[in-house]
Structure formats: structure tokens, C-alpha cells
Amino acid sequence: MVGAALATIHQHKLYRTSTRLIVSGASSISPIDEITRRQLASQQAVAYSQIASTRPAVEAALKAAGKGRSLVGSGGPSVTAIATGEDPFVTITVTDGDPQRAAAIANAYVGVLPAVKNKLEATPNAVTGPLSVIDAASAPSAPFSPRPLRNGLIAVVTGLLLGVGGAFVRETLDRRLRDSDEVETAAGVTVLGVVPQDMPDVRLPIESHPMSSRAEAYRKVRTNLSFTSETGMPASVLITSSTSGEGKTTLATNLALACAKTGQRVVLIDADLRRPMVAEYLGLRNGAGLTNWLTGRSNLEDILQPFGETELDVITSGPIPANPSELLGSNRMSDLLSQLESRYDMIIADAPPVLPVSDGLVLAVLVRGVVLVAKVGDTTRDRLRRSKDAVIKVGGNLVGVVPNAVVQREDSAYAYAYRYRSRDDVDTLELYTSQARLPEVDETGTPLWDPEKQVRRRKFRSSSRSG
Numbered sequence: 001m002v003g004a005a006l007a008t009i010h011q012h013k014l015y016r017t018s019t020r021l022i023v024s025g026a027s028s029i030s031p032i033d034e035i036t037r038r039q040l041a042s043q044q045a046v047a048y049s050q051i052a053s054t055r056p057a058v059e060a061a062l063k064a065a066g067k068g069r070s071l072v073g074s075g076g077p078s079v080t081a082i083a084t085g086e087d088p089f090v091t092i093t094v095t096d097g098d099p100q101r102a103a104a105i106a107n108a109y110v111g112v113l114p115a116v117k118n119k120l121e122a123t124p125n126a127v128t129g130p131l132s133v134i135d136a137a138s139a140p141s142a143p144f145s146p147r148p149l150r151n152g153l154i155a156v157v158t159g160l161l162l163g164v165g166g167a168f169v170r171e172t173l174d175r176r177l178r179d180s181d182e183v184e185t186a187a188g189v190t191v192l193g194v195v196p197q198d199m200p201d202v203r204l205p206i207e208s209h210p211m212s213s214r215a216e217a218y219r220k221v222r223t224n225l226s227f228t229s230e231t232g233m234p235a236s237v238l239i240t241s242s243t244s245g246e247g248k249t250t251l252a253t254n255l256a257l258a259c260a261k262t263g264q265r266v267v268l269i270d271a272d273l274r275r276p277m278v279a280e281y282l283g284l285r286n287g288a289g290l291t292n293w294l295t296g297r298s299n300l301e302d303i304l305q306p307f308g309e310t311e312l313d314v315i316t317s318g319p320i321p322a323n324p325s326e327l328l329g330s331n332r333m334s335d336l337l338s339q340l341e342s343r344y345d346m347i348i349a350d351a352p353p354v355l356p357v358s359d360g361l362v363l364a365v366l367v368r369g370v371v372l373v374a375k376v377g378d379t380t381r382d383r384l385r386r387s388k389d390a391v392i393k394v395g396g397n398l399v400g401v402v403p404n405a406v407v408q409r410e411d412s413a414y415a416y417a418y419r420y421r422s423r424d425d426v427d428t429l430e431l432y433t434s435q436a437r438l439p440e441v442d443e444t445g446t447p448l449w450d451p452e453k454q455v456r457r458r459k460f461r462s463s464s465r466s467g
């Protein structure tokens with residue numbers, strides 16, 4: 001629109017006017033019947049129209065109009081003439097920067113055209129029918145060009161086409177995951193929970209903001225994980241992703257805490273020996289840890305650290321080794337997992353991403369379940385698909401995917417989950433505050449995951465509300 005407006009402003013104004021002439025017939029041929037006379041006149045009209053736009057004709061018309069010859073050429077008038085050949089009419093159209101001059105030139109044609117024709121045609125006695133005016137040209141009041149309305153319309157249509165086309169191309173080329181549905185499709189496994197983009201500086205919302213939507217999402221992952229195997233929670237879960245910074249450590253720490261708060265004995269292992277962050281996230285000392293065990297220098301008691309007053313124990317990474325993949329793939333690692341399995345209800349391991357390094361895949365084989373985190377709006381569908389394929393190829397048990405940093409209002413699945421959650425807020429609050437250390441049970445002590453019980457309670461609540 002701006003381009004069209006600028007072009008319109010800077011365009012020279014041009015005025016266009018037309019005159020209509022008639023060839024009245026050749027008086028030199030006599031007697032003549034009416035049909036032949038008309039046919040001849042029509043041919044004459046065509047001959048006039050062909051001559052009208054030639055340079056001699058335009059010059060003659062300019063001179064007759066008293067406007068001077070110098071205007072012929074660039075910046076001067078442009079002349080077009082039309083005759084159909086079926087009637088004796090010639091329409092001469094003049095376009096010029098001056099409306100008066102355009103009309104004067106057009107009106108001069110009737111006088112100059114027969115003479116010019118005689119001069120140009122080689123045959124000395126060529127028949128030249130007299131011309132007379134039917135419609136004289138008048139000076140136009142509005143310019144023929146530029147036409148702001150037309151330019152505006154062209155601008156709107158072009159702008160729309162470019163915009164829609166551009167958006168379409170961008171959508172096609174942009175391979176980044178846009179919402180949780182795309183994550184589910186690309187990963188080919190169930191979404192365990194949709195973690196919204198919220199409070200980017202808060203590392204442990206489960207602890208500090210238990211009522212936030214993010215904390216709720218981590219609890220949902222915990223609940224859904226318990227349905228991924230016939231025996232409930234997989235005994236050991238590896239949290240990984242395609243690339244770095246997708247939210248693995250955040251999910252691993254918060255999930256571990258969420259599980260510990262239901263009374264499960266949980267151990268969280270920082271198996272990211274390249275960029276270990278668990279100790280920092282939980283505010284623990286990264287002293288003796290996983291690498292000390294893997295190199296055979298420490299026993300289990302040395303490396304287990306309790307986290308506050310919770311049921312959560314943590315094994316930090318320990319010193320960063322030079323050969324993480326080999327260490328993680330050693331028998332000591334599988335040894336550690338089996339020893340921990342006998343002591344804890346659940347093992348959660350934070351791993352490096354699977355695409356850049358092999359550590360994650362090495363660990364994927366050793367654990368009972370693998371969870372992929374996918375950062376929406378950042379990681380691409382292809383990367384997620386490749387990660388999934390890699391996990392499955394090495395024989396890992398991919399139990400689910402967690403879309404992270406989902407923009408809440410743009411995600412249909414999230415919007416649904418959020419609406420659904422709001423009805424249950426009260427339950428969550430009660431559970432969280434009064435029974436944080438016990439398995440999730442309702443007021444009568446019945447486990448919450450009994451679907452029948454949940455249905456009955458909701459019915460009761462809604463009827464009491466309406467009553």
C-alpha cells in the first residue's frame with residue numbers, strides 16, 4: 001500500500017481524450033450505390049487510423065493546434081487511432097500531460113489528416129474521403145493516470161497474495177515443532193504431560209510454586225508415567241531430548257520431587273556427565289557422585305545425598321570425566337541401577353541429549369523407560385523423529401514424550417488440559433498441602449487413581465453445586 005501510494009504520488013499526471021471522426025464518402029466517384037460507398041468509406045477509415053499515430057501526422061496535428069513540434073517524442077503526446085473496417089468511423093485518442101493540449105491536438109486531426117494521408121500515399125490520385133467530426137474531444141477534468149483507486153486495489157490484492165504466499169512458504173519451510181499435537185505425531189508416542197512456558201527463572205516450581213500450571217504439568221507427567229507399564233511406574237526412567245536446553249534437567253528434578261511427594265522412595269541420578277546441573281538445580285554439593293562410583297572409587301553410601309526432608313535421594317555427577325560414554329556403558333552402571341532398584345521405588349536419570357552424543361543412547365538400553373523432552377518452537381520435527389528412531393533402534397523402551405515450553409494459549413491440547421484441571425484444583429490443593437508425603441488418596445483414604453471413585457466424587461460435587 002505504501003509502495004503504491006508513493007508510486008501514485010510520484011507518477012506524472014496524464015490526461016486522455018478522444019475524438020470520433022467519420023469518413024463521409026468519396027465524392028469523386030459517381031454514381032455510386034450506397035453499399036459500395038460505405039465499404040469504401042470504411043476502408044478509408046482504416047487507412048486514416050493507420051496514419052494518425054505516425055510522426056508526420058502527430059507533428060502536423062501539433063502544429064495545427066499551435067502547440068509546436070518540439071513536443072513530439074518523449075514527454076510529448078501519444079496518439080492511438082482505431083477503425084474497425086466495418087464502419088466509416090475513426091476514433092483518435094490523445095494522451096498528454098496537459099488536458100487542454102490533449103484536446104486541442106485531438107481536435108486538430110480532422111483538419112490535418114486528409115492532407116497528411118495524401119502526402120504519405122504514393123499514388124497521386126488516391127481517393128481521399130472527406131473527414132468530419134462526430135464527437136469533438138474535450139479537455140478532461142481528471143487525469144487518466146495515476147489512478148489512486150486502481151493502484152490501491154492492485155496494492156491490496158498484491159499485498160494479500162504476497163502475505164499469504166509468504167506465510168505459506170514460511171510454514172512449509174519452518175520445521176520447528178509448533179504444538180503438543182505435532183510433538184505427539186513426530187515422536188509417535190503418548191504425551192505424558194504438556195509443560196507450559198512459564199516462570200523461566202524458576203527451576204523447581206514443584207517446590208516453590210506448587211500451585212502453578214508448570215507444577216501441575218510435572219505432577220501430570222508423574223501420574224501418566226504410572227500408566228505406562230503394567231506394574232505402574234517404570235522402575236527406572238531416563239529423561240533425554242534431541243538437543244541441549246530443551247528442559248531435561250528441569251523435568252528430571254521436578255518429576256523426582258513430584259514422585260517423592262507422593263511417598264515414593266525416589267533416587268535422582270545426574271547422568272549428564274558433560275553438562276551436569278542437577279546439583280545446582282537442587283542446591284546440593286557436587287562432591288562424590290556418579291563418576292566416583294563408575295570408576296570404582298566410592299560405594300553407594302558415599303554418593304547418595306538426601307534432598308531436604310523428602311523421600312528423594314540424589315546422586316550428583318561427580319567430577320566430569322574424559323570418557324563419559326564408556327563409563328556410562330560399563331558394567332558398573334548397570335550394577336548401580338540394579339542395586340538402586342532394590343532400594344528405591346523409582347530411579348530417574350537426567351541424561352545428555354541423544355543427537356549430539358551417544359551417552360543418552362548408552363543409558364537408554366539400561367533403564368526400563370525413556371522419556372523424551374521436546375521444546376516446542378525450538379526443536380524440529382525431524383530432530384525429534386531422529387531421536388525417537390535412535391532410542392528405538394538401540395532397543396530403548398520409549399514410554400512417552402513431554403512437550404516443554406508450550407505457549408499456553410496457542411496450544412489446543414494444553415487449553416483443554418487447563419480447562420479440565422481448573423475443575424480439579426481443589427483436589428490438588430488438598431492433596432498437596434495435607435498429604436504431600438503420602439500416596440495420592442482422597443478423604444476416605446482410597447487411592448485417587450481408582451477411576452470409579454473419581455467419577456462418583458465428581459458427580460457428587462456437581463450435583464451439590466447445582467443444588
Ligand SMILES: Nc1ncnc2c1ncn2[C@@H]1O[C@H](COP(=O)(O)OP(=O)(O)OP(=O)(O)O)[C@@H](O)[C@H]1O
Pocket residue numbers: 195196197198199200201202203214241243244245246247248249250251272275277352353404405406
Ligand atoms: N517450561 C518451562 N518454562 C520456562 N522455562 C523453562 C521451562 N523448562 C525449562 N526452562 C528453562 O530452560 C532452561 C534450560 O532448561 P534445562 O537446564 O532443564 O534444559 P536441559 O535440556 O537440561 O539443558 P542441557 O541440555 O544443557 O542439559 C533453564 O533455564 C530452565 O529454567
Ligand SMILES: [Mg+2]
Pocket residue numbers: 248249250272275277350
Ligand atoms: Mg540438563
